[in-house]
Amino acid sequence: MEKPTIFFSHSSKDRDLILPIKEKIVDITGGVMTVFMSSDGQSIPLGRNWVGKIEEGLKNAQIMFIFVTPNSIKSDWIYFEAGFAYAKGIEVIPVGIGVHIGELKAPLNLLQGFDILSCDSLDNFISVINKRFDLSFKGKFNEVDYCQINNTKSFEKNDFDFSNIIKCGYIESSRIFSVAEIKKDSELFNSKVEKFFAEVKKYLDKNRIKYSFFAGELLVKGIKIIDFGEKEDIQDNRLIKIDHSIMLFIANHNFKESFELLINLLNFVGIQSMTLNLEINKSQYDCWSDLEQISSIVSEIEYLGYSQSSRYFKYKEKICWYVYDGYFYNRNQTALNIRFELKEINISDVIDFVQCLYISGIIYKLES
Numbered sequence: 001m002e003k004p005t006i007f008f009s010h011s012s013k014d015r016d017l018i019l020p021i022k023e024k025i026v027d028i029t030g031g032v033m034t035v036f037m038s039s040d041g042q043s044i045p046l047g048r049n050w051v052g053k054i055e056e057g058l059k060n061a062q063i064m065f066i067f068v069t070p071n072s073i074k075s076d077w078i079y080f081e082a083g084f085a086y087a088k089g090i091e092v093i094p095v096g097i098g099v100h101i102g103e104l105k106a107p108l109n110l111l112q113g114f115d116i117l118s119c120d121s122l123d124n125f126i127s128v129i130n131k132r133f134d135l136s137f138k139g140k141f142n143e144v145d146y147c148q149i150n151n152t153k154s155f156e157k158n159d160f161d162f163s164n165i166i167k168c169g170y171i172e173s174s175r176i177f178s179v180a181e182i183k184k185d186s187e188l189f190n191s192k193v194e195k196f197f198a199e200v201k202k203y204l205d206k207n208r209i210k211y212s213f214f215a216g217e218l219l220v221k222g223i224k225i226i227d228f229g230e231k232e233d234i235q236d237n238r239l240i241k242i243d244h245s246i247m248l249f250i251a252n253h254n255f256k257e258s259f260e261l262l263i264n265l266l267n268f269v270g271i272q273s274m275t276l277n278l279e280i281n282k283s284q285y286d287c288w289s290d291l292e293q294i295s296s297i298v299s300e301i302e303y304l305g306y307s308q309s310s311r312y313f314k315y316k317e318k319i320c321w322y323v324y325d326g327y328f329y330n331r332n333q334t335a336l337n338i339r340f341e342l343k344e345i346n347i348s349d350v351i352d353f354v355q356c357l358y359i360s361g362i363i364y365k366l367e368s
Helices: 011-030 050-060 075-087 125-134 145-149 177-183 186-206 254-266 291-299 348-360
Strands: 005-009 034-037 061-067 093-097 165-172 210-214 217-220 223-227 231-235 238-242 247-253 273-280 286-287 313-315 321-327 331-341 362-366
Touching: 005 011, 011 093, 011 125, 050 061, 050 075, 050 186, 050 273, 050 362, 061 075, 061 186, 093 125, 093 165, 125 186, 125 238, 165 254, 186 223, 186 238, 186 254, 210 223, 223 254, 247 254, 273 286, 313 348, 321 348, 331 348, 348 362
Parallel strands: 005 034, 005 061, 061 093
Antiparallel strands: 165 247, 165 273, 210 217, 217 223, 223 247, 231 238, 273 331, 286 362, 313 321, 321 331
16 A cells, blocks of 8 residues: 655755755654655655656645745746646645745635744644544644744754764752752761762662773763862851862763763652753854843744743743853853753753754854
8 A cells, every 4th residue: 555645846946944844744754654855865766757756746646735935936837736736636735934825826825825934833734634644643843843944044954963062061069969958068968979979880880881980080971970079168157178079071972872871870869850061162153141132032932932930041841041151160161051850851852952042043153
């Protein structure tokens, strides 16, 4: 039995704009249908008669999405494909990107379609597919998908590289154990640090994960946990000494595996929430830190809203964040300070968050 076929009618100049939509639909539908896109490098293999393959794709299609853009509207080709499909009884749906379909000429303006103006409007693709084929796919597009489409003219999809943007990640000891505990009882804090190391090693031994531990420094799969030893602090206007001051570092190489291990470690030792700093690689990228500048951007993007309970912004309902710009750990740096509940987040959320900041222009690439 042949798979149901969806046909994408578009200008070849819009390949990078349309391809993410195709890939998302294929991902949501689990590959149970064919999405024919002439410029994707797959629908028409090299050396094949492209006109014949397009005719074959049209012949098998049950739905045609016509992408109306400033590029495609200059060509008569989409009108030809639309007319051919309509005559064959194929459901033809105009999709406006940068062009309002209500302003189209006949016959396209006689067809019911939609403009891509928000993340929610992208879900019309899935709604149409479910209705046409009597299916019930529940997957949805997200804000990153919309940002990617909305900003394709200013960057290419493959331009995002998490490992180049983020130099490293780190967590301060005061973000692992509450400041109140440190101020209240330094001995209690010291015992918590010792217990933390013991529990981490217990988890690694239990799961047969190789690690190194020497002179207060533990290394495992891109994670470094350091006990800096004695630290001075001020309590009630008097100088006190705390025996331990620890930090966790995460390398950007294989960040996914390291982050997943870190979450497992922290869950094991009973930590429920975390504040992680993601340092920006300032040799290639920079990040807006002015609150008013960030505010002007997040106000236009649904998933990058405001936190009502603190100075943080938010990403979806999973991450609270702000940008730190200053001197820390022996150097000037800019970092994304992100706060989250461990049970509600995974590495994909973190990568999607950074990508959303990059696509929206909060993080930007330096001119070479």
